Amino acid sequence: MRLSQIFFKHNARSPQNPDKVPFKEVMPLKLRNRVAGGTTKTLEGKCLYEMSLVFACWKNSNFEPNKCHNEVQNFYGCYNRYMKDAALEKEFKKISVPSPDTKVFTKNQITYLLQKYPTV
Amino acid sequence: MFIGKKFNSLILFNLRCNLENSFQFYSVFPPNYIKPIYKKDEQEALYREEAELKQFSHSPVKPAKTNNTCSEFHDELIRKFTNYIMRKGKKKMARKILDETFENIKIKKLNEYYNTSPEYRENIVLDPKVIFYQAVENCTPVLELQKISRGGIAYQVPVPMNENRAQFLSMNWIISTAQNKGNAEKLSDVLAKEIIDAANNQGRVIKKKYDLHKQCEANRAYAHYRWL
Numbered sequence: 001m002r003l004s005q006i007f008f009k010h011n012a013r014s015p016q017n018p019d020k021v022p023f024k025e026v027m028p029l030k031l032r033n034r035v036a037g038g039t040t041k042t043l044e045g046k047c048l049y050e051m052s053l054v055f056a057c058w059k060n061s062n063f064e065p066n067k068c069h070n071e072v073q074n075f076y077g078c079y080n081r082y083m084k085d086a087a088l089e090k091e092f093k094k095i096s097v098p099s100p101d102t103k104v105f106t107k108n109q110i111t112y113l114l115q116k117y118p119t120v
Numbered sequence: 121m122f123i124g125k126k127f128n129s130l131i132l133f134n135l136r137c138n139l140e141n142s143f144q145f146y147s148v149f150p151p152n153y154i155k156p157i158y159k160k161d162e163q164e165a166l167y168r169e170e171a172e173l174k175q176f177s178h179s180p181v182k183p184a185k186t187n188n189t190c191s192e193f194h195d196e197l198i199r200k201f202t203n204y205i206m207r208k209g210k211k212k213m214a215r216k217i218l219d220e221t222f223e224n225i226k227i228k229k230l231n232e233y234y235n236t237s238p239e240y241r242e243n244i245v246l247d248p249k250v251i252f253y254q255a256v257e258n259c260t261p262v263l264e265l266q267k268i269s270r271g272g273i274a275y276q277v278p279v280p281m282n283e284n285r286a287q288f289l290s291m292n293w294i295i296s297t298a299q300n301k302g303n304a305e306k307l308s309d310v311l312a313k314e315i316i317d318a319a320n321n322q323g324r325v326i327k328k329k330y331d332l333h334k335q336c337e338a339n340r341a342y343a344h345y346r347w348l
Contacts (some may be wrong), residue, residue, distance in 0.1 A: 046347045047280065054262065055340050063330050065258065065321040072262050079280045 033114045037107050045085065047078040149182050156184040159194075195249065197256065197287075204291050217308050222248040224312035245319075255318035259290040259325050263336040268345050277345045278336035290329075297324045 054071045061067035098109040105113075154176065157163055166173055187199065198218070206214035225248040233244050245251055264285075265276045281289075298310040317323025 041348055043344055043347060046344075048343055051263070051278070051280070051343055052340070055337050058333060058337055063333060065326070075262065075280065076283075079282075083282065 031119050033118045034111045035107050035114070045082055047075060047082055050075040050078045146182060146185075149180075153180045153182045156181050156188065158184050158188045158190055160190050197253065198249070200287075201252075201256075201291050204288075204295055217311070220306075220308035221311040221315065222252075224308055225251055225316060228312065228316060251319045252315055255294065255315045255325075256287065256290050258321055259293055259318050259329055260286045261289055261329050261332055262286070264289070264332065265335060265339065266346070268342075270345055275342045275345055276335065276339045277342045278339055279343075279346045293325050293328055294318060297328065 050071075054068060054075050057068035057071045093106050093108070095106075096108040096112050098105055098113065102109075157166060157176075166176065188194075202211070202214045202218050205217055226246065229244065229246045229248075229251070233241055233246060236244065245254075262280070263278045264281055266279045267274045268277045269275070294311070294314055298307060298314050301310045314323060314325055318325045
């Protein structure tokens, strides 16, 4: 006979019946009125392809002057566009009150809406 | 060193004033004040476009700075270059160095002009201002290296930069390479030589730019660390 069987013969800890266990509410059973979330970083629109074009051109022309004018202009154009977009996005993120016709929301805007119309 | 105290005006609520009457900081003006347009050709260009003129006509204007003049000798890039040459606030000295530099460029170019045969003289540019602009444009870098550490290792990452920074680097390289020569030669002589060389896509400044570009090309694999 095993020792454990002797020990637990009279006072064994058998598994509980889940139907008989009373439910205890640790936290309120509703969603919070705020959201948390960041953005995932991507390389889209960050001009890496244009940069690689410039590098390739430099390698082909052996760094000779005035050979890669088009590639460099293309790269500058892309970078300026990126800077402009980034500035616009930064401005957009500052706004916590969403305008009525927006389809895209930041987390602050969703939080604002949730605070205004909280879950009952 | 002046320390100006600012207070908010009681009459115009969005205007902050300096306590000293003798000078005003530009920062006291709220952002709706526009910068003065003091160049004659810019003003004429503005008059041609009516829509823009209407927008400007009723907006408050900041006062012009003391060095803003409509003189034809005033040039924004050259003014910047003078300020980059300047050390310890000696602007008079900086302006003198630049004047001498342009004089040297002119003398050298005229020498070259008269020593070549008449058929080829048309191709030689004599205007120091044009040569200077060409030199600054030739020395302007496209990328620069930035130290970014990932996983405890500092990588040299090629990053793009804005136009102002590129222009500053270009002009600062011209000055620093000229100053590297030491006190054996006058700064104005060396500067003139460097500017003429750079305008012809030769010389040490151009080499510095290509060295940087080559380093950027060698580190191209780390380019994505700028954003990730």
